[in-house]
Amino acid sequence: MHEKKYLDSLPEEILLYLLSYLKKKDLCNMSLVNWRFNSLCFDGSLWECVSLSPRISDETALKLSKKFQNVKCLELSNAGQILGFIKNCSCITNISLTFCEQLQSSIMQSIVKAWPKLRQMNIEGCKEVCVSTCQHIGSLSYLKSLNMRGCEWVTEESMINMCRKLKDLQSLDVNGIPWLQNNFIEDVFHTHGKSLQYLSIDGSEVTDEPFQRLPMIKMLQQLHISFCENVTDNLLIYISDTASLRNLSLRKGRNFTEIGLNKFLNSLVVKQLVELDLSECVYVTDKTICHLVETNNSTLKRLILKWCWNITEEGLSKIVDKSASLEKLELTGVDQPSGACLVNIPLKMKNLCFLDLACCSGIDDKVIERILLFMPNLIVLDYYGVEFRLENVSRD
The missing domain is CATH 1.20.1280 (Monooxygenase)
Structure with a gap:
């Protein structure tokens, strides 16, 4: 009382x-x-930020749009429900419509007309995004962040024209659009070289050539390239001179050589990385790991080495011994190590909070159990990708 x-x-x-x-x-x-x-x-x-995901009824969405007219950030899972917010809410600057099935060009036209000062837009996985949608987005002159990951029904030409109109773009995610080629990358660098801080792309059709401009992108902090199948060690050289970089993902780099990787991992840019993903880069070896941990043993927080099959117990031991700053270590499919060195994690890696050992067939659950006895708050994924819990261990 x-x-x-x-x-x-x-x-x-x-x-x-x-x-x-x-x-x-x-x-x-x-x-x-x-x-x-x-x-x-x-x-x-x-209620400046409202998330209506998962789905709610149209009636409820309409009532909420009338009640929260000052909302600035809106997340919807049904694009059809946005019309009420367009009518009643004039302050929105951040819109997220991920995986909406009804995001037709006409709805995007209404969005752009109602909120011309949008600064962030996330339409990842919206299958109805097309050429005309890109034309509407291009009129958002205040837009700074755009996520179109997986929007496959666009053309390279429509994407180039759209990005040319977005003069102050800082963050662009177009991963999952596999037919974007060198022309698109070159145009993005030319148009947004002074403002771009984040870029995520599908590298399926991209070669080394457009990345020669990377060192001139002075603000770039995060670069993510999936399917690096047509780039070579030259890309690593260009990245080495990109001084502002903090997060780097180069997945499936089948043409990176061990020599090229080792040289790159000795560079100054690697010394300052907070996150590094070299998943499916076939020439990541124990020697490569040695170069990495000798160069960066203080700032790296997340290391992702999924399906890097050439890493053995020796390389894993180097990571454990030299990576005290790591908070997340992801090793899915690294099946050679026995994991004996992992028992030193409680002593050597006290900041670790997530360890992914999915499909690591050489590592016994007894090793995981021993780690968790000393670090009960550590999240560990076992061979099946399921969180390992001590309470589920049989004591028979």
């Missing part, structure tokens, strides 16, 4: 501050306490 009186005596500013730490579901529950909390819990300042 005294606690209730104490809460009632607090000014609204303090109560709103406390309520800002609650999840949206908890806010709805708290609103049932009394009329005052009902008013506070639905204050517009607490």
Whole structure:
């Protein structure tokens, strides 16, 4: 009773501050306490970001659009429900419509007309995105971040024209669009060389040539290239001179040589990386790992080496001994090591919070069990990709 009186005596500013730490579901529950909390819990300042995913009814979506007219960030799983927000909400600057099945060009036209000052747009996996959709997006002159991952029904020409109009783009994700070629990459670098900070692309049809400009992209902090099947060690040379880079992903680099990788991993840019992904790069070897951990043993937080089959116990031991800063280590499909060195993780890798050992057939569950006895909060995925839990271990 005294606690209730104490809460009632607090000014609204303090109560709103406390309520800002609650999840949206908890806010709805708290609103049932009394009329005052009902008013506070639905204050517009607490609902600037609204996520309506998974799906809700059209009627509920319409009611919410009328209630939260000051919403700035909106996430929907049904593009058809956006019309209510277009009508009632004028402040939206960030829109996420990932994997929506109804994002026709006409809806995008309405979005662009209603919110011309959009700064972030995520339409990943929207299968109905097409050439005309790109034309509409191109008119968003304030747009800084665009995610079109997996939007396969676009052409390279439409993407080039769109990106030319988006003059201040800082983040671009077009991974999963396999027919974007050198012309697109060159044009993006030419148009956004002074602003681009994040780039994620599908490298299936891309060669080394457009990446010669990488060292001139002074703001680039994150570069992710999947299917690096047509690039060579030359790409590694260009990346070595990209001083601002912090996160790097080069997946399936089948033409990278061991010599090229070793030289690259000795470069200054690797020394400052926070995240590195070399999954499916076939010439990542124990020697490669040695170069990596000698160069970067203080800033690297996440290392991903999925399906790097040439790593043995020796290479894994180097990682454990020299990577004290690592928080996440992902080794799916690295099947040669026995994992005996992993028992040193509690002593050597005290910051580790996630360890992926899926499809690591050489590593026995007894090793995982021993690690977790000393690090019970560590999340470890076993051979089957399932989180290993000590309470499920039989003591027979």
